[in-house]
Amino acid sequence: MAGKDIIMMTQEELKRLHIIRKELDGRIKQIEAAEILSLSDRQIRRLLGRVREEGDAGIAHKSRGKESNRRLPEKIRKKVIKLYRQKYNGFGPTLLSEKLFEEEALKISDETIRPWLIETGDIKKRRRHKKHRRWRERKGHYGEMLQIDGSHHHWLEGRGPEIVLMGCIDDATNKIFGRFYEYEGTMPAMDCFKRYIGLYGLPGSIYIDRHTTYKSNAKPTIEDDLLDRKPLSQFERAMGEFGVEALHAQIALRQRAG
Numbered sequence: 061m062a063g064k065d066i067i068m069m070t071q072e073e074l075k076r077l078h079i080i081r082k083e084l085d086g087r088i089k090q091i092e093a094a095e096i097l098s099l100s101d102r103q104i105r106r107l108l109g110r111v112r113e114e115g116d117a118g119i120a121h122k123s124r125g126k127e128s129n130r131r132l133p134e135k136i137r138k139k140v141i142k143l144y145r146q147k148y149n150g151f152g153p154t155l156l157s158e159k160l161f162e163e164e165a166l167k168i169s170d171e172t173i174r175p176w177l178i179e180t181g182d183i184k185k186r187r188r189h190k191k192h193r194r195w196r197e198r199k200g201h202y203g204e205m206l207q208i209d210g211s212h213h214h215w216l217e218g219r220g221p222e223i224v225l226m227g228c229i230d231d232a233t234n235k236i237f238g239r240f241y242e243y244e245g246t247m248p249a250m251d252c253f254k255r256y257i258g259l260y261g262l263p264g265s266i267y268i269d270r271h272t273t274y275k276s277n278a279k280p281t282i283e284d285d286l287l288d289r290k291p292l293s294q295f296e297r298a299m300g301e302f303g304v305e306a307l308h309a310q311i312a313l314r315q316r317a318g
Contacts, residue, residue: 071234077119078211078227080104080111085212088269096207096267137176140168144182153177205231205307206263208253209274210244226252231267235260246294249273257302265305268295275308 076097083093083104094104110118140156143164148156153170160166160173177183199205210224226248227238237256241248257263268274276293292300299306 071236073119074236075227075229075234076107077111077116078209078225078229080107080119081211081213082209082269083108084111087209087212092269136166136168140166140173141176141180141182144177153183199232202230202233202235203261203263205265205267206256207231207267208249208256209269210241210248212244215240224248228252228256230260230263244273246273249295250298262302262304265307266299267307269308274306 079088079093079096082088083090088096090101090104090108093099094101097104099107107119112118140160143160144151144156148159151159153174157168157170157173160168174183178185207229208227210226212222212224214222215225216223221242223240223242224244225238226241226244227236229236237252237259239252239255241252253266274293274295276291276296278291280289280291296306
């Protein structure tokens with residue numbers, strides 16, 4: 061469409077946008093978003109800030125669309141390496157970038173210089189800091205766990221009513237299946253799940269949030285008390301009939317802590 065930017069996203073980025081939108085809409089808490097995406101609190105806060113400031117484009121990888129380091133002429137690369145060895149040996153990429161600009165009239169970023177010097181063996185690759193502890197490790201195999209929920213958003217960009225994207229995401233592989241519905245409820249959720257298993261089969265468990273579609277807020281009946289059971293939503297009962305374990309965010313947190 062003329063005048064509109066087209067945002068290209070990977071499956072991982074689509075999944076992140078889906079979950080971040082749910083947090084911004086107040087559907088889930090930040091700690092739950094971190095758990096679902098297997099990211100730290102700091103990483104989630106950074107994503108939230110970028111989406112607030114830049115919209116959906118804030119999720120897309122920042123290096124996408126930038127010119128590759130290899131696009132610069134080879135003679136420039138060779139000149140920089142020669143200058144480093146003869147005149148600026150021992151300088152770090154940042155200081156070298158400054159000196160090249162001040163003394164040699166060459167404007168090249170430190171992020172371009174660094175891989176050049178690493179490739180030639182003139183500097184060593186920076187040691188990565190130990191990864192921050194993640195909230196939840198992803199499942200190791202396809203089909204072990206399926207995440208399903210709805211994303212409320214103006215998907216039609218003002219050309220129609222707000223609709224809901226019901227998404228099914230395999231936890232191990234990020235394989236995505238989704239359909240649009242008029243609302244998020246038991247029937248759309250069951251229809252989406254039915255279509256998913258028709259294509260990919262039953263998952264071992266399903267990871268769901270605390271929306272009333274997926275978790276009953278009803279008070280236990282006398283029969284529930286006698287049988288020592290909690291009230292179940294229609295969706296939870298259906299999962300039980302399929303033999304699929306239904307896991308809610310706070311339950312998964314307690315299981316991990318135990």
